[in-house]
Amino acid sequence: MPDGSVRTYARGTTGAEVAASIAKSLAKAALAVKVDGAVRDLALPIERDASLEIVTDKSPDSLELIRHDAAHVMAEAVQSLYPGTQVTIGPAIANGFYYDFARDEPFTPDDLVKIEAKMHEIVNANAPFTREVWDRDEAIRHFLSIGEKYKAEIIRDLPGTETITIYRQGQWYDLCRGPHLPSTGRVGHAFKLMKVAGAYWRGDHRNPMLQRIYGTAWRTEKELAEYLHQLEEAEKRDHRRLGKEMDLFHVQEEAAGSVFWHPKGWTLYRTLERYIRAKLDHAGYVEVRTPQLYDSSLFKASGHWDMYGDNMFKIRESVAEDGTEKLLGVKPMNCPAHVQIFRQGLKSYRDLPIRMAEFGNCHRNEPSGALHGILRVRNFTQDDAHIFCTEEQVPDEAAQYFKLQLGVYKDLGFDRIAVKLALRPDVRAGSDEVWDKAEEGLRQALRANGLEFEELPGEGAFYGPKVEFHLTDAIGRSWQCGTLQLDFVLPERLDASYIGQDGARHRPVMLHRAILGSFERFIGMMIEHYAGKFPLWLAPVQAVVATIVSDADPWAAEVAAACRKAGLRVEADTRNEKINLKVREHSLSKVPVMLVVGGREAENRTVAIRRLGSQQQEVLALDAAIANLIAEARPPAGGDSIDSAF
């Protein structure tokens, strides 16, 4: 037992019986039993010695049970309301559950209301969940006979060793591995259906599209209410909303997937660019600039034309008399271009590593459904670099990259980063031996730097595996930002070489790496992370000088000018409005500092400083105020000072 005690029972005693033998209240509260760490039905006989824990609604495991069972309850509700609908799969997920249905008619928002009402009825009926073991072939035949093709297919594809189990709840039953709660009543009423969306059968776009209904489910109404409130709060930090409210950028349909940066947004962009450029300068990078358009021959040589061509923008430059077209490609990546610079002149092993950086503007023809605010766009600028080095230099370069990368994320306020290692995709260039070497190289680099990571088979770039640094946006979606990719393929395909110590030509290794990923995506993430309330050094408008009376206008102008001269981004608000309105408006637009000046300040040559989110005022002489603000507005320096670069 969890408290360390040992209890003895006859073989075949159920979890329910164990709970009952301990306490009546425990028997009542019991939802499932954890046998050697695996959650199982309360009614299942326990056949051997094991560590045992009774799962109640207090335990974290209960949420998953509630959500999974809510999916079953929803499936029953749907089939009773819409006969002929086929059921497929319905798992518990973060914050809730979903179930995929096959039905010709779409579910409408009204349908969701009806389904939800039906679910409450089913919960109230409190039918016990009962488990049955079926013969495999019989199960397939049965599900086919009642028109459940998908269920039959699931069983057919289960490994032969798998026990086929059916769970009943009243009249309704479903193929399911379990475990389940004792009865539908235990699901409770703290659930809500959220949305309907399409989802491909088995996640493959070649398969038919099913209708997925998403729901959220919690232990108590209070938890549900908190979750819904949290969603509302998250919406307020959404970069698309804040981008508009704060006048940072916009997108419009004539340039779908591209960003119009407004003055304030562009100031933010340039501030970030200046920061990261200083970081790169200090880390031994050289910066370059390369063209947007290239003849198709370059992308054919690199492999992009074949492997990535569907996502590239192609332009017909001319048509020859014989009808052959000359095609140009807009670069989707900077790597082929950087190899061209590397290839100019002979390179010696003494030149390596070369860390070639570019704030490279790329275009990718992303599927329309993939576009999302400024987080997923068709035109973006990467803080890209390619490190040309020898194989021996890889571990050290990787370590330096990780240090730089993590330092930047820390400076910018991100402490929760998910690290993933994306392995070879189906469509790829290079031999399996080369991939083995590259994948193992990155694994070791990660381990050597003490980074915990998750492996993602099949997700790598066509030329190499990649380490991905993921950040989570306001609505819980995960986005790849930084990346480190180890590439033995492109140097070969684009014939990059250096002269080694032995006087012979050798292939360099290429490390593709980005820290922010793209400015667009990263700024979107920063907006959400800070909810628009940027630290002083990043804020597009650092302070507003607001007048109380028009007599203070000249002093306000003087204050603003002095601030700007000192390098601060300051605006003056001398409108004929009350100070209440000015404070409100600049607070809503998230300006970090207000310098309020009225008659007293004008007379004494002072300013009243008011910080965003605080009601307190601090009256200071102008010089002192500026000195304070300048100190505060200095970008984070990290380990090595980057002041000189500013």
Added chain:
RNA sequence: GCUGCCGUAGCUCAGUCGGUAGAGCGCGUCCUUGGUAAGGACGAGGUCGUUGGUUCGAUUCCAAUCGGCAGCACCA
């Protein structure tokens, strides 16, 4: 790209069971000079995403198309 929903003033949205539209905020003018989250009055603003069809008549119904949102698929 796929499924569903959506597209009305600068913004957020209401509305028209087919007879060319309305609110709040914002904007402009005027009054107000007010000490830390909305002072007041008046006024201007829209061929209802685009194209086609049905109709005497379309913002409203239908279709196509473009874009947005959610999810899926994709994401070098």
